[in-house]
Amino acid sequence: MATNLLKLSNGWALGHDRRQWILYRSVKRGTGRRWKPVAYVSSTKRVLRSVLGRNGIVLLSAAAKVLDTYPDTFRDWLATIGEAS
Numbered sequence: 001m002a003t004n005l006l007k008l009s010n011g012w013a014l015g016h017d018r019r020q021w022i023l024y025r026s027v028k029r030g031t032g033r034r035w036k037p038v039a040y041v042s043s044t045k046r047v048l049r050s051v052l053g054r055n056g057i058v059l060l061s062a063a064a065k066v067l068d069t070y071p072d073t074f075r076d077w078l079a080t081i082g083e084a085s
Contacts, residue, residue, distance in 0.1 A: 005035070008052065008063045018083060021048055021074055023055065045070050045077075 005013035011026040013035060020042035024035040038055065041048045045067070052059070059067070071077050 006063060006066060007060065009057050009060055012055070012057050014048075014063075016074075016078070018078070021077075023048075023051060025055075042074050044073050046072070048074075 005015045005024065007013050008023075013024045013026070015022045015024055015035075020040045022037050023039040023041070025038045026033050027036045039051045041051055049067070071080060
């Protein structure tokens, strides 16, 4: 289940689990919508940005500012939120 998502742009969000960042896309389901995982990135912020670009995501300015504050690797980022193993 997608929780604590960072809204990247209309219909796109970034979440995570203990192993990776997860790129989600909002998809229609019946009369509602749900978040469908599209890509998983467990390495670097550079790779994450590449995946965002390949999916044609134009970041909201607020999302770009947040991503700019992320450390260079997923593991380092996970440690900053207190979930490193």
